[in-house]
Amino acid sequence: MKRLLLSLFMIGGLATVATAQSAQYQDAMSKQVADLDSSGTFAPDALVAKTNTFERIAEAEKTQWLPYYYAAYCQVMSCFVGQDKGKIDELADKAAANLDKAETLNPKNSEVACIRSLVASARLMVDPASRGMKYGMEAGQQIELAKSYNAENPRVYLLLGQSLLFTPEQFGGSKSKAKTMLETALQKYAAFKPESTIAPHWGEPYAKELLTKAQ
Structure with a gap:
């Protein structure tokens, strides 16, 4: 019985430590990831x-x-x-x-x-x-x-659009194709739901900026 209680206490203690570590990780990452939304x-x-x-x-x-x-x-x-x-x-x-x-x-x-x-x-x-x-x-x-x-990752289409926009036409670049690709990127961004607050979500403002240049 004592061994059983000791085991339960140990399991409970480990779970508490893991929860604390998880919360600490989330807090640290949330702050750092949020900063990436700032141009500064x-x-x-x-x-x-x-x-x-x-x-x-x-x-x-x-x-x-x-x-x-x-x-x-x-x-x-x-x-x-x-x-x-x-x-x-x-x-x-x-x-x-x-x-x-x-x-x-x-x-x-x-x-x-x-x-x-x-x-x-x-x-x-x-x-x-x-x-x-x-x-x-x-x-x-x-x-x-x-x-x-x-295929639903909007950053895929952002990067494809960027490549088309800045690649010379003789090497396959195209403003019109870039425009179409960037419009697709923005549609994907509108539908995109990050898995968590710290999951990658960058790129939408840049996609809008590039679309202006492609038009």
Whole structure:
């Protein structure tokens, strides 16, 4: 009887600790993810700080894929807002490593594939002339994977629309096709329901901005 009671107390104690850890994780992530909706976050120093915070959360919560995902997201955004192309490959390598960890925890993830596409696009920027074929193809392949994993993910159509808008026509770009794709993205955003308050939900304001440029 004593052993049974002890076991019940231990189970109860572990459940309490797990609940507390879960609440702490949710609180920490909610604050950090909410900050990503602010344009002020998308400055080089702010993105470095965010990356470090998400990596610390990931280190503490090794079974959660989202901190690794958001760390990679901040790293690849740093590639696009930074002025030093010499830092892009290092940032892209770190983002790819975080995405590997996220995908191990949550395989065949459309959101992860979208960020992998952005990583490839960032690498291409270093030297478009010599890298265009390799990384342009990789970016496209990752978007197709993202679509196959979840065809309702609006970020798939945002990234496809962005690619069509900024790719020269001789290489397959098209403003009219971009417009159609971005309109689809906005329809998907209107119907999209994130799995939680900390699930990926970025991109809708940017899709609207790109659609204005495509018209």
